[in-house]
Amino acid sequence: MTEPILSVRNLTATFGQGASALRAVNEVSFDVMPGEVLGLVGESGSGKSVTLRSLLRLLPVGGHVGGSVSWHGKDIVRMTDAELRAVRGGQISMIFQEPMTALNPVLPVRVQIEENLRAHTQLDRKGRNARAKELMDLVGIPDSARRLDEFPHQFSGGMRQRVMIAIALASDPKLLLADEPTTALDVTIQDQILNLILDLRDELAMSVVLVTHDLGVVAATCDRMAVMYAGRIVEEGDVTQVFAQPRHAYTRGLLGSIPQAGTERSMLLSIDGTPPGLAAIPQGCAFNPRCDFATDICRRTRPHLTGDGHRAACHNSDAVIAAGSPVKKALSHV
Amino acid sequence: MSMTAFLGRRLLQLVPTLIFILIVVFVLVRLLPGDPASAVLGDRALDADVERINRELGLDRSLPVQFVAFVKQVFTGNLGNSISMKIPVTQLIADRLPITMLLTFMAAVIAVVMAVPLAFVAALRRDRLEDSAIRGAFQVGLSMPVFYVGLILLTVFGAKLRWFPVGGYGDGFLDHLYHLFLPAVTLALSLSAILMRNLRSAIIGVVDAEYVTFARAKGLRANLILFRHILRNALISTLALFGLSIGTLLGGAVITETVFAVPGAGRLMVDSIYGRDYPVVQGLTIALAVLVSVTFLLTDILQAWLDPRVTK
Amino acid sequence: MTVMSVSRLRRLPRAFVFGAAILIASVIVATFPSAFAPYDPLAMDYVNLLAPPSAAHPFGTDNFGRDVLSRVIHAYTIDMQIALFATLFPFIFGTIVGAIVGYVGGVTESIFGRVVDAVITFPFLVLVIAIVSVLGPGLINMYIAIGVVGWVFYARIIAAEVKVQKRLDYADAGRAMGYTHARIVFRHLLPNAITPAVVYWMTDMALAILLGSSLGYLGLGAQPPAAEWGVQIADGKNFMATAWWISVFPGFAIVLTGLGFSLLGDGLAEILRGRK
Numbered sequence: 001m002t003e004p005i006l007s008v009r010n011l012t013a014t015f016g017q018g019a020s021a022l023r024a025v026n027e028v029s030f031d032v033m034p035g036e037v038l039g040l041v042g043e044s045g046s047g048k049s050v051t052l053r054s055l056l057r058l059l060p061v062g063g064h065v066g067g068s069v070s071w072h073g074k075d076i077v078r079m080t081d082a083e084l085r086a087v088r089g090g091q092i093s094m095i096f097q098e099p100m101t102a103l104n105p106v107l108p109v110r111v112q113i114e115e116n117l118r119a120h121t122q123l124d125r126k127g128r129n130a131r132a133k134e135l136m137d138l139v140g141i142p143d144s145a146r147r148l149d150e151f152p153h154q155f156s157g158g159m160r161q162r163v164m165i166a167i168a169l170a171s172d173p174k175l176l177l178a179d180e181p182t183t184a185l186d187v188t189i190q191d192q193i194l195n196l197i198l199d200l201r202d203e204l205a206m207s208v209v210l211v212t213h214d215l216g217v218v219a220a221t222c223d224r225m226a227v228m229y230a231g232r233i234v235e236e237g238d239v240t241q242v243f244a245q246p247r248h249a250y251t252r253g254l255l256g257s258i259p260q261a262g263t264e265r266s267m268l269l270s271i272d273g274t275p276p277g278l279a280a281i282p283q284g285c286a287f288n289p290r291c292d293f294a295t296d297i298c299r300r301t302r303p304h305l306t307g308d309g310h311r312a313a314c315h316n317s318d319a320v321i322a323a324g325s326p327v328k329k330a331l332s333h334v
Numbered sequence: 335m336s337m338t339a340f341l342g343r344r345l346l347q348l349v350p351t352l353i354f355i356l357i358v359v360f361v362l363v364r365l366l367p368g369d370p371a372s373a374v375l376g377d378r379a380l381d382a383d384v385e386r387i388n389r390e391l392g393l394d395r396s397l398p399v400q401f402v403a404f405v406k407q408v409f410t411g412n413l414g415n416s417i418s419m420k421i422p423v424t425q426l427i428a429d430r431l432p433i434t435m436l437l438t439f440m441a442a443v444i445a446v447v448m449a450v451p452l453a454f455v456a457a458l459r460r461d462r463l464e465d466s467a468i469r470g471a472f473q474v475g476l477s478m479p480v481f482y483v484g485l486i487l488l489t490v491f492g493a494k495l496r497w498f499p500v501g502g503y504g505d506g507f508l509d510h511l512y513h514l515f516l517p518a519v520t521l522a523l524s525l526s527a528i529l530m531r532n533l534r535s536a537i538i539g540v541v542d543a544e545y546v547t548f549a550r551a552k553g554l555r556a557n558l559i560l561f562r563h564i565l566r567n568a569l570i571s572t573l574a575l576f577g578l579s580i581g582t583l584l585g586g587a588v589i590t591e592t593v594f595a596v597p598g599a600g601r602l603m604v605d606s607i608y609g610r611d612y613p614v615v616q617g618l619t620i621a622l623a624v625l626v627s628v629t630f631l632l633t634d635i636l637q638a639w640l641d642p643r644v645t646k
Numbered sequence: 647m648t649v650m651s652v653s654r655l656r657r658l659p660r661a662f663v664f665g666a667a668i669l670i671a672s673v674i675v676a677t678f679p680s681a682f683a684p685y686d687p688l689a690m691d692y693v694n695l696l697a698p699p700s701a702a703h704p705f706g707t708d709n710f711g712r713d714v715l716s717r718v719i720h721a722y723t724i725d726m727q728i729a730l731f732a733t734l735f736p737f738i739f740g741t742i743v744g745a746i747v748g749y750v751g752g753v754t755e756s757i758f759g760r761v762v763d764a765v766i767t768f769p770f771l772v773l774v775i776a777i778v779s780v781l782g783p784g785l786i787n788m789y790i791a792i793g794v795v796g797w798v799f800y801a802r803i804i805a806a807e808v809k810v811q812k813r814l815d816y817a818d819a820g821r822a823m824g825y826t827h828a829r830i831v832f833r834h835l836l837p838n839a840i841t842p843a844v845v846y847w848m849t850d851m852a853l854a855i856l857l858g859s860s861l862g863y864l865g866l867g868a869q870p871p872a873a874e875w876g877v878q879i880a881d882g883k884n885f886m887a888t889a890w891w892i893s894v895f896p897g898f899a900i901v902l903t904g905l906g907f908s909l910l911g912d913g914l915a916e917i918l919r920g921r922k
Contacts, residue, residue: 058551060542061460081556088553101544104563106570106641115562116552151642167552347763354764365780477904479856481863482879482897489886578766585771589860593883603772604864607779619776623767630767 004031005207006055006092006175010067013047013054022278024050026231027067032175037201037208039222039239041215041254043275047231048211052177055209056088071175090120093168097180099160103152103167109136110148113167120171135166139196158189162196169200176201178210182217194221215258219243227251230276230286237310243327247312249293249320256326285315293319337638344634348627355623356408360401363616413617418609423617426602431621433503433598434591436510438583440518442576445526453530454560457537468530476527480586484520484593491516501595517594521586525579532575536568543567570641577633581626662913668906675719676726683716687873696889706891708881714891717873718899724874725903728785728858728867729851735793737847740800741840747801748808748839749831758805765798774857775866783866792857796850800843807839841918848911852904859900875900 013025025047032038042048054065057076069076076087088094096102104112113132117123123131136144139162152160161181168176178197182190198221201208210222218225218239226236227250235248246252253271273290276282282289288298293316303313314320388394395403407413413423456468492500504513540546541564549563588600595601599618606614638644675682691711699706705714747758765773777791811817812835820830861867862876870877875896882892 053547056551058547060547085553085555088551090553094548094551096544096548098544102548104545104549104567105643106566107562108642111562115549115554115558119553119555153643164548167548350760351763351767354760355767358764358768362776362780473905473908474901477852477856477901477908478897479859479863479876479879479900481860481876482893482900485879485883485886485893486897489890493887581766581769582771583769585769588769588771588775589864592864600772604775607775615776615779619768619772622769622772626767626769 002034005034005071006032006209007070008055008067009070011051011054011069012066013050013059014064014066015059015062024063024231024278025054028228028231028233029067030226030233030236032207032209033224035201035205035207036223037198037210037221039218039225040209040211040228041213041218041225042228043213045275045277046228048213048228049179050231051228052094052179052209052211055177056092056094057084058088058094085119089116089168089173090171091173092175092177093171093173094177095161095164095168095179095181098184099157099164100152100184102164103160105152108149108151109155109163109167112163113148113170116167116170131170132166135170136163138169138200139163139166141166157185158192161185161189161193165193165196165200169204172204174206176206176208178208180211180213183212183214190217191220197221215254227254230281231278232286232313233305234287234314235312236305237307237312241310244325245321246325247307247310247317247320248287248314249291249316250287250314251312252320252323252326253290253292258327285313293323340638340644341635344631348631351627352624355620355627356405357401359616359619359623360404362619363612364397364400408620413620414613416606416614417611418606419611419614423613426614427599427617427621430597430599430602431618431625433510433514433596434584434587434600435625437514437518437521437587437590437596437598438580440511440514441521441525441583441587442580444518444522445529446576448522448526449529449533450565453533453537454565456530457534457541460538469534472527472530475523478523480520480524480589481593483523484517484590487516487520488594503597514596517590517596520593521583521590524586525583528579529572529576533568533572536571537564540564540568566640570637573633573637573640577630577637580629580633584622584626659913659916661909662917665906665909665911665913668902669910672722672726672903672906676722679720679723683713683719685713685716687712687717687720688871689713696885696892698889699891705895706889708878708892709885709889714878714895717878718875718896721873721875721878721896721899722903724785724868724872725855725858725899728788729854729903729907731785731789732792732854732858733796733847733850735789736796736850737800737843739793740797741804741836741843743797744801744804744843745808745831745836745839748805749812749827749835751809755805758801762798762802765795768795770795771857771860774861775864778861778866783869785868788858788861788867792854799850800846803843803846804836804839807842808835811835811839845911845915845918848907848914852907852911855900855904855907 008031009029011025011028012023015022015024028047028051030038040048040051050059050063053059055069055076057065059065065077067077071087071092074083076084079087103109110129110132113135114128117128117131121128121131132148133144136148141147141159141162147155152163155163161184165181176197181197182193185193194217197208197210200206210217212218222239224237225239225242226233227242227248228234229250235242235246235251242251243255246255250271257271271290276286276289282299284300285291285294285298285303288294291298293314295316297315301315303315305311305313385394411424413427415422416426419426452468452472456465459465488500491497498516499513502513504510546559546563549559554563584600587598588603590596591598591600592604599622602614603618603622605611606618679687689712691707691713694703694707694711696709697703697707697711703713703715705718707713708717743758747754773795774788774791777794778787781787781790808831817830817835820834825834858867859874859876859879862874863880865880868874868877870881878896879893882889882894882896885892
């Protein structure tokens, strides 16, 4: 079996200090294999985006990352600033949900691409210019030479997301972290961008960690998936396995909430209630107040991730498996 | 919209503003107490002399006629003669306004030099000791009247320590700078407090912006992130405030020049108001208002240059 | 005070509590100055001219032998009045005009926009000085001069806010129910739009004290021998090197009062932001 390129162990993200400190991410562990697309799934507030940002220590002021993130034999959590700068944007890149806010509004696209090249390559002015044009072509932006000198607000939503991908890919990263890259886009544009990311993954032989709340996106693009709830991973496995036979009640609920072509609306399951706030995570299994399968033990002890390959943290896995997957058809339409 | 179109539209907007300025000044001056003729001639003037002066100043005609004549004169650069000093108002303005402009410019530079680094420290060390100390100090500075600050600086650094002259304007450019230093610091204090407050919250707003996170995710150096991505964006909103503050600064110059005996336009204004020298009051008010309009225009251009969203 | 209200007071921003404390004390002093002042502010004592601070005269005496502390205390009456009267008229008038401009929009709004442009083009202080010189020096004329210019800033704030409120559903509901325009504007839109103007009012009162004392200093505001901080500072300006206390102590009062208004304004803004 091949070695993972990224190994995350017991990752935590804490905000604030002392008694009022809040844990947004708790003891999260996972691996990313070369060339694979890993989906990180959950409702908003589940800690998926914070997990992604913690990998590059990109938390806002007051945030603190613990645990270890090993990348090519080095622990990103313990890197010096200079080492971290070399990894960020050079070896691991990141793209964001809202390109309108993630691109600097007052700088032309050229500057925003070339500053990445300046930081991570030896290219001279001419070389950077050529590379910038090449990148714009690569992500499918027509008339690249002219558009390089335009500003973000002059691009359409989908084009803006392409610009952001071009910036992220400037220095040939081996891992792309994508934080809900298509959520802000129209459905048709969504597919184009997802396909672009998949094509580039093949072309550049990189791995992708894709954060999304959309299981349709996961089915269409990811090889493996990890489901997060209240700052922890509750289920992890191959996308086909998880979709065919969810082992955690929460995953099953999520799968039930995907609208499916060809099924009646009454089949749509949804999960009652809202995810807990960070300050009030229930005892035992964090999901128990919303769970149809919950028993006494769920209210007392927190379940651990168990299993090999396909893992889940659920006391009543057997009951969940017995109930079957709500996804009746293969999601071939997405 | 191109920069040229933007400039054109912006220049066009100046026209109604200028007309309004002229109307206000015209009306205000007609309301000045006492008639100018007796101001010139004294209380025991002969009726014939009063009539002659009124005719010379055009005050015997109807108001609309006077206004048209007034606008014509302004546009031909003729603002009349000073009643007390018997020289053309344009001459007086040309002599005195540059002093006030230099003072205001120095104050603006000093205010920016004080405000920008401290705003950074306060914003990046938000809610810690440094932040509280800086904000507290500026809050007190903001509550101090200009004449009070001036008087204290004048006494301490002028009269007691003798580091700076206690007033006047000096000879030669460097000497001018030396004489205007204390007045400029006095004038700069409240502006720097306002700028600091505004820039601090602008920086706080920008620091956690997604594009700054993206810049960090690119592995850029901290300095580059600070200047290219944070400062530039934070400055855009502060710049608008800075432009708007120029009027306040010029108003403050009236008091500063009085305290420090600087022979600038502000001092001339106060003297002319006391002396009922209305052509000078009129001319100066127009000149100051035009100066402020031009400053607004310049800040708008600067803003358009910093923020491409304004023009494109 | 009940336990409930103490804990509620604790939750208020610190700036608000400090500002309110300073201002409540200032209002009390302004209302009953004689209860606090050790001497008559106008009584001259030719034996004690320019006496430095001492137990008998904590802030010293001025060149007429008047007690500086007593004059600073009595000046609270005038300066707190300035803060109120110089801002109350612009606040009320500006609010009414702003509400109408914001509600009507269209041509009215464009004309108002040009008026704002022109007014901010004149240095505020220069314009006020010019108007005071037309009307003659004195407090009443000073209020008028400040009012003539000051209402514009309130009107601008209110107009912008009313414009936002107008687009919300409840304004349509009011129209659908056949309310008069006046009722919609003043009973429904304005109460929701007025908060930023109130915050600005606090800051404006601090500015009014600065402006009032500046005009007093220039001889255009309160007239000597009345005790007013700006007038007092002007009185002492020629004695700065020898008898600094005449000018320095009134300045403290200005800074303290100005600080009170700014803190109250900041605290109020914070509370209102939190409520949204």
